[in-house]
Amino acid sequence: MTDGKITSLNARDVEREELEVDVLLVGAGPASLSCAIHLQRLLAERGIEDKTILVLEKAEEIGHHTLSGAVMKTKGIAELFPDWRDRGFPVAADVGYDAMVYLRKNGKHNRLDGMLVPPQLRNHGNVIISLNHVVSWLKDRAEEAGIEVYAGFAGAEVAYDGNRVIGVQTRDSGIAKDGSQKATFEPGMDVRAAVTVFAEGTRGSLAKGLIAKLGLAAESNDQTWSTGCKEIWEIPAERGKELLGTVFHTAGEPLGTDGYGGGWIYGVAEDKVSVGYVTPLDHHDAQLDPHALFVKWKQHPFVNKIIEGGKVVRYGAKTIPEGGYFAMPKLQGDGFCLVGDTAGFLNASSLKGVHLAIKSGMLAAEAIAEALEAGDTSAAKLAKYTQLFEASWAKDELYKVRNFRQAFDGGMFGGMVDVAVQMVTGGRGLVARRRGHADHETMRPVSESRMTKPSYNDGDSMDKLTDVYWSGAIHEEDQPSHLLIPDPSICVERCTEEYGNPCQHFCPAAVYEWPDTPQPTGVVINASNCVHCKTCDIADPYENIEWVVPEGGGGPKYIDM
Ligand code: SF4
Secondary structure: OEOOOOOOOOOOOOOOOOEEEEEEOOEEEEEEEHHHHHHHHHHHHHOOOOOEEEEEEOOOOOOOOOOOEEEEEHHHHHHOOOOOOOOOOOOOOOOOOOEEEEEOOOOOOEEHHHHHHOHHHOOOOOOOOOOHHHHHHHHHHHHHOEEEEEEEEOEEEEEEEEEEEEOOOOOEEEEEOOOOOOEEEOOOOOEEEEEEEEOOOOOHHHHHHHHHHHHHOOOOOOEEEEEEEEEEEEHHHHHHHHHHHOOOEEEEOOOOOOOOOOOEEEEOOEEEEEEEEEEOOOOOOOOOHHHHHHHHOOOOHHHHHOOOOEEEEEEEEEEEEEEOOHHHOOOOOOEEEHHHHHHHOEOOOOOOOOOHHHHHHHHHHHHHHHHHHHOOOOOOOHHHHHHHHHHHHHHHHHHOOOOHHHHHHHHHHHHHHHHHHHHHHOOOOOOOOOOOOOHHHHOOHHHHOOOOOOOOOOOOOOOOHHHHHHHEEEEOOOOOOEOOOOHHHHHHHHHHHHHHOOOOHHHHOOOOEEOOOOOOOOOOOOOOHHOOHHHHHHHHHOOEEOOOOOOOEEEEOOOOO
């Protein structure tokens, strides 16, 4: 019934409870909850009241695994709830001041504001949010509408009937490190549904297998990701009040012209700022370290002056699917849809995806409602989702920047020229369709690495382990590692020599440790630190790391993020 690959740590041959629903949504982010809410409404409008909708989320509480910058365009939420403000939608601040800042090597900077900000990065009319407040608010709206939302249940395996998705199996709990069943063993459930909506967020582990098995991305560009590291800083109130509603996006240092990335500073409360740095995973350096770049960025005088005298109160990291329109997989098949980050609904040029996630959920809901009414949840019927997307503002927005991220493949300067041409050619640019490449293919030998680590000064920079503490990451210790290395010999026999074991650098949570011994002995995996960002699953040059779901409830505990 399952796809036959080892993609989960579930026990075999145990009896499982079966739960049958009409629509199952895996993941409780903005796309999933918007889909569930809109679907419930559409069914009610059709007089269909006997359908059950279930949302499963792997975090212990809804929102604990949800992280974003975030500045949000209001278009999506205004369609879902035209009276969103009156209903108490959680807005941290309306964007007041907005600027693009170029950080120079000599510690100076250049600031562009007003009409000098590139059009795609102008934020007037947008709102600053905490995405975990937003999903918690959406969850309350979903529950008010009678939708079941279960936290602490991780989808571990996709269940198939041929190529038709018929639901998922949730993760067992109570399996010891050695694979034996503890006294607390509880088998995961087999949840069966007419339609399963994969809304696992970025690099969903179930969606990854599904996309590969059914060739859903056969005609798509390879997806391109970045890793964003974020902290919330408590800063002196006088400065905080001044910055509330301010949006700074930075380019330049520390990456310089060496890759497509940059930072953000958002004034989110009278005494808090959200700060973060985005590092491209198609960077060629084998010692690429998103967390180290984040630290260096915070040490630039422009950023440092803002956080000086403050303290970190939260940390998190996630990958960001930046490939755009041409990197999106097929959005549906027999018995399933893909929504939100899982399907690549993100506009990399404006650094925004929440409004697109909401819209994707709503469009999927419209197709699912029609399919349920017709009693036909085949790929052909659910293809209405793609048709609706193609006719929507979401497609228009994404199509206008369809070649944006790939334009930077050849370097920053070439990318800037191409983007300028894209702006006057409706998104085409110099080439009709830029192809890009998979991030894991871009790494060069460690002998060519030029990355250096920052100095970890007191006050302005946390090392990875200190930051892990601020992420709240916690997992049951006595369980098998959820980070699978299919061929450990590659790590020791090839990777050490060729790439210098990049996992110890690119993981932003110090999960992978290489003991400093004369002969490489193999990697130590501190799985408990994992913040579920998925960088390792994407960036490993041999594709030799598989991220699978740990026991439900394990992971970071993001609050206010
Ligand atoms: Fe991210 Fe992988 Fe590190 Fe977990 S182990 S924090 S998913 S890079």
